[in-house]
Amino acid sequence: MARRRFQHGSLFQRGRRHKVWVARWWEEVINPDGSIGRKRCAEVLGTVAEVGSRSRAMDALSKRLNPINSGSYRPQSKRCYADFIAQDWIPVVLPTLKYATQKHYRYVLDVHLVPVFGKTSLSDIKREWIQTFLATKFSAGLAWKTVKHIRGVLGRTLSSAEEWGYITHNPALKTKLPRRPIKQCSKVILTPDQFLQVRDRLKEPARSIATVLVLTGLRIGEILALRWKYVDLCRHTLRVAETVYDGHFDTPKSQRSARIVPLAEEACSTLGKLRSSSTRPDDLVFSLDTGQPLDRHNLLRRQLRPTCEKLGLLGITWHSLR
Structure with missing residues (x-):
């Protein structure tokens, strides 16, 4: 790359009644094809009344050009x-x-x-x-x-x-969000009696899924990715090692999410009743007949939400059972 030239820029006045000092200079830019080009830049430094003489305007221009004339200056990208x-x-x-x-x-x-x-x-x-x-x-x-x-x-x-050098700084930093409104309603929490009413009206596998969710605090993606090799009914534990979203398996949300979860007697009993339906360690605990994972959205839309609405419980999601 050719050596960058030191710039002094140029000044001129514009306007009739309210004259302003206008500065012009050249800046190197990165073209979309990766080559280096130049573009002409112009900026109003202020009114003549505010800035004053040409000498003071040149001082303002010199400060404006300091970043461009510095050895650390990087050309800006024209890429959209x-x-x-x-x-x-x-x-x-x-x-x-x-x-x-x-x-x-x-x-x-x-x-x-x-x-x-x-x-x-x-x-x-x-x-x-x-x-x-x-x-x-x-x-x-x-x-x-x-x-x-x-x-x-x-x-x-x-x-x-x-x-990657396309811009010199991230303009999204230090932007402010609008003031957060005060929430008028909190997360819907079921009482023990309400949950039992919901559970008893659910069909399988939603009934067992809801039971295990309440007793373990697992996320819905974690329980739908649960395999029998992660369940130890003898020791009353299960291991969270995977999660699933729209049929795609992945590691848990965070390192802390990969954990050993103790199982209460009722959770062990619920899982134990399902164990006889599968003998392979890699099989999912809850799955379609094809062995593929269940869809959380279908379960919510077809089973959990309609059952809750019949009981007058609105706004219930799988997260409400954690």
């Missing part, structure tokens, strides 16, 4: 956000995430981020724009937690762009 996501981030970073996270990230990118920032150069995505974008999403009726997730996905993708 959509191309970066499709050609760089999705093939390289997305596969390193868990399947459920991949699915969530793809949804946020497709629905919220690429339609807004897709055609914009990475270097032109500024903090102020992101701040306005987040406020607009919240004003449109999205939940505070959803807006937080959107910012998280945007910040993670721009962090990769910074690491």
Whole structure:
């Protein structure tokens, strides 16, 4: 690469009644094909009344050019956000995430981020724009937690762009979320009597799944990925070693999630009644006739939720049983 030239820039006044000092200079940029190009930049330094003489305007311009003239300056990329996501981030970073996270990230990118920032150069995505974008999403009726997730996905993708030299800093950092509203309702918690009413009306396998969930505190993905080789009825324990989401098996959510869980007598009894239906250690405890994992959404929609609604219990999910 040719040696970067030290720049002084140029100044001129613009306007008639309210004159302003305008600065111009050149900046190196990374073209979409990876080559280095140059672009002409211009910026209003302030009004003549505020800045003062040409000498003071040159001092302001010199400060503005300090980062560009420094030896640590890196050219900005002209690559647009959509191309970066499709050609760089999705093939390289997305596969390193868990399947459920991949699915969530793809949804946020497709629905919220690429339609807004897709055609914009990475270097032109500024903090102020992101701040306005987040406020607009919240004003449109999205939940505070959803807006937080959107910012998280945007910040993670721009962090990769910074690491790979496309931008000099991540503009999503230090953006602020709207004030979180006070929740008017808390998580629905069933009383012991309510749970027994629900359990007694459920059909198998939802009845046994609900029983084990309540007695162990497992996540629904963990219990649907439970294999007989992880269950020790003699020692009254089970081991959480896998989780499943939409038919895709993965490791548990975190290192702490990979754990040994004690089994109460009723949990052992429930699992013991199912043991005779399978003799192979790798078989799932709860599965379809084909041996494939059950779908949590179908179980919720077809069994748990209708049963709860008949009892006047609204808003119940599998998470309510943990």
